Amino acid sequence: MNLSDLKWTDVAAMDRNTPVVFPVAALEQHGHHLPLFTDSMLLSEVLRRAVGRVRGPVLVSPLTWLGNSEHHLDFPGTLSATPRVYLDLINGLAENFLVHGFRRIIFLNGHGGNDVPGKQALFEVRQRHRKRGDLLLLFATYWHLAPQAKDCFPGLKQHEMGHACEWETSMILRLSPQLVGSITDIKPVEFGTAFEPASRAWITQERTVPGHIGFPNLASEAKGEALFEAFAEASGRFLQRVVDWDGVSWNG
Numbered sequence: 001m002n003l004s005d006l007k008w009t010d011v012a013a014m015d016r017n018t019p020v021v022f023p024v025a026a027l028e029q030h031g032h033h034l035p036l037f038t039d040s041m042l043l044s045e046v047l048r049r050a051v052g053r054v055r056g057p058v059l060v061s062p063l064t065w066l067g068n069s070e071h072h073l074d075f076p077g078t079l080s081a082t083p084r085v086y087l088d089l090i091n092g093l094a095e096n097f098l099v100h101g102f103r104r105i106i107f108l109n110g111h112g113g114n115d116v117p118g119k120q121a122l123f124e125v126r127q128r129h130r131k132r133g134d135l136l137l138l139f140a141t142y143w144h145l146a147p148q149a150k151d152c153f154p155g156l157k158q159h160e161m162g163h164a165c166e167w168e169t170s171m172i173l174r175l176s177p178q179l180v181g182s183i184t185d186i187k188p189v190e191f192g193t194a195f196e197p198a199s200r201a202w203i204t205q206e207r208t209v210p211g212h213i214g215f216p217n218l219a220s221e222a223k224g225e226a227l228f229e230a231f232a233e234a235s236g237r238f239l240q241r242v243v244d245w246d247g248v249s250w251n252g
């Protein structure tokens with residue numbers, strides 16, 4: 001069910017255990033060859049395919065495309081909510097549906113920069129409602145749900161998500177090939193090694209001049225279809241666990 005299609009009376013009549021899904025992504029630079037809306041387009045397609053696999057009702061909010069993309073602001077066109085605004089945005093969306101009486105609030109994320117503030121925001125919501133034992137507040141990034149995606153197509157070069165990379169470029173080629181610039185002459189940008197296990201504060205410009213990280217030159221539409229299916233399968237299984245949750249258990 002799409003929230004945008006319903007009347008308020010439809011929502012009022014719904015079972016309050018219905019999972020409410022907020023897709024959150026970004027509008028930010030994706031190298032010389034992919035559109036700014038890449039993360040939002042990809043998440044929408046993953047979620048569309050995932051919801052089709054779920055047995056039971058799921059209420060899906062329209063996409064929140066404004067993300068935390070401060071680290072990309074050196075590249076023109078990028079739009080970003082500052083991190084503290086983003087925390088309040090996610091807090092507010094969750095609180096809206098708590099006011100409406102719903103208990104299972106799920107954020108499905110399609111942009112790496114949203115991961116830390118998104119989890120922090122739900123941490124804050126939970127502390128405010130710490131006496132409630134019936135809440136399920138989850139934040140998940142779609143590629144983290146699918147570690148098996150690296151094996152979904154023979155010969156994938158990358159074993160993890162990069163940026164405007166083999167994986168993202170392949171999926172946009174599958175979805176909207178007319179929006180993809182020439183990739184044959186693009187030079188790969190290695191992932192590099194951060195100061196692990198520390199978490200280094202970085203800006204994108206420090207890691208890449210053109211804007212991508214990874215191997216977009218190796219992208220193909222067939223890889224994109226395989227990746228979409230792998231991510232949709234994993235996201236669908238995740239949403240099914242939320243639908244089937246018994247309201248009590250930790251492992252659900």
Ligand SMILES: [Zn+2]
Pocket residue numbers: 030038039111163164168
């Ligand atoms: Zn992206």
